[in-house]
Amino acid sequence: MRNPEHDGYYMPGEFAPHAATVMIFPERPGSWPYGAAPAMPSFVKIWESILADELLYLVVSPEKLGACREILRNAGLLDRVTLLTIPQNDAWARDTCPTFVVQPETGDVAGVDWRFNAWGGEVDGLYADYAEDNALASVLCHNLGYGRFDAQDFVLEGGSVHSDGEGTLLVTEACLLSEGRNPSLSRAQIGERLCRYLGAEKVLWLPRGIYNDETNEHVDNVCAFLRPGEAVLAWTDDKTDPQYAMSAADLAYLESVTDAKGRRLTVHKLPVPAHPVCITQHDLDGFTFAPGEDEREAGERLAASYVNFYFTNHSVLLPQFGGENAQSDALAVKLMQQWCPERKVIPVPARELIVGGGNIHCLTQQIPAGKTHA
């Protein structure tokens, strides 16, 4: 059967060279309050930082094309961003765009087109109409001239898996074994499919993610590879924080396993913000929810974590939550700069992004470098 692993494709680590990054313009009224205006400075900062390093494809719906062009023009970016006019249901490129894989002998790059059901479909999905989101990966592969591997028989979001590029994948049980995704498949079968589609040999199953993460605890909010054999884990020393037991379980697991190369992992603890970041009534007043869409409540704790960073070719875009978390923010910058001395750490205001339901990593999808036109 033709599939990425069979044809010799694999998913490089995000830290490996990129040809480009794909993002999506924030439009959904139930995710981005006040027409996404409060989040726009964060988006502009991300776009600018990516463009300093690599190509940026920005997907925008035909309805918002004019507004998007206006914002890019005002930011001096209109000439530099490559706009792709395609309808979609929300801005989470990590979860709705293809997961790109590379054939190292030919340098060919192709996309894996997973089934997307808005993080849980009828069980606990976040919105009811996700047809455009599910179609997006296929449309992108066609438009950008990349081959497509059909994985529409398997529900997955890109944010629920990390790859070290050397045979090891990182996921959470909380997400991948959730009822709303692939309930008919066993854990072993799920692991086997992941390896087949991403050209990997071993899956590391963290038990949990970040507290109150509405993605059923995507791995990309709690743990990430800095390079093969080395990971960063969201952490807290506060035993009264519900995050404590979750991170502790993950650490215990990581200390108990080896990767596909037989290595024990070096795990760096990256403290979560010292103060909970919560949604306010003002935020809520700016949303317009569609029927069947998951709503929020004032005071609800958001899943704030510094691990939801993104590697461009030469930098790390690191979330910052501001306000009373200024010290936590600074510590995260300092630690990441220590652990990634070869990169420039770029702090990005992210409070308005997590109001939208995700963070920098969720909003980005890398296209790895290969023998490609991009």
Add this chain to the structure above:
Amino acid sequence: MRNPEHDGYYMPGEFAPHAATVMIFPERPGSWPYGAAPAMPSFVKIWESILADELLYLVVSPEKLGACREILRNAGLLDRVTLLTIPQNDAWARDTCPTFVVQPETGDVAGVDWRFNAWGGEVDGLYADYAEDNALASVLCHNLGYGRFDAQDFVLEGGSVHSDGEGTLLVTEACLLSEGRNPSLSRAQIGERLCRYLGAEKVLWLPRGIYNDETNEHVDNVCAFLRPGEAVLAWTDDKTDPQYAMSAADLAYLESVTDAKGRRLTVHKLPVPAHPVCITQHDLDGFTFAPGEDEREAGERLAASYVNFYFTNHSVLLPQFGGENAQSDALAVKLMQQWCPERKVIPVPARELIVGGGNIHCLTQQIPAGKTHA
């Protein structure tokens, strides 16, 4: 059965208001010699003229995106053109993009997605691999958020039909009854399908098109509506020219019929260039042909006609052939300005376009104004 006519959609005349024009970047090595460099000034002139009046969507393949952006940047147009990155097989937007129809009560605009077989498929098609061209209309409707009417059971190119927007269509028998398109359908069945898909009542069947036109004589090279009840016909008074009998047969037909409103048509004669425009050995040396692609011979007469013009919202982009046809060029400008006093006639150098195999009308596709976002 759901189809445009059933749902109250119709194809407005090209002279009716547009929301936008779609074009495609010229890339095919077998159509555009020397990397399309000689034709590029003509393209830039067309793009500029359209942008003065309406939105311009420019489809470009991922492989040529960088080169296209560079050309647009140098022309000062990069900020103004909306690029759509989509693979395709050639630049004839008229023939491969959807034919757009409007529902006048709701203002909704939708696209008709005809089957495209490169002007004749295995019988006398011009190239063998046209899969991306045939997929383009569907992709465009999706990307731009327009509904799509599926007419993939019927081979048609947009250049083979004109609409007056008041129930009358104009076609040629030479093209629509050709062996390479819909040989299993009778003339009556073809007319019935055209009316159903374009919301029309009556088809006027001109016998012929322009001499040596490799599209099997598309109507858009020989005859066009200036407004309802009024048409322009490519003409010659030179009885030794093979075009004479063809144009004479068309004129005789047009003088013998009434349109859907019962009107006799006013027909203006627009003289073809006085001197044949021929392909040269230098042109031929610049082509690279693919297997199965139709090739040309030095000295072959090209299907030069001034009728292959395009209406933007306030202008007419009129082909000019230059050289020894300077007088014919000037006459065409003068006549069109007389017949269309409400429009600005913009002369566009077109010799390098017909080397590519078509002309301004073939390269453009209007999206009519409606209650639309565009």
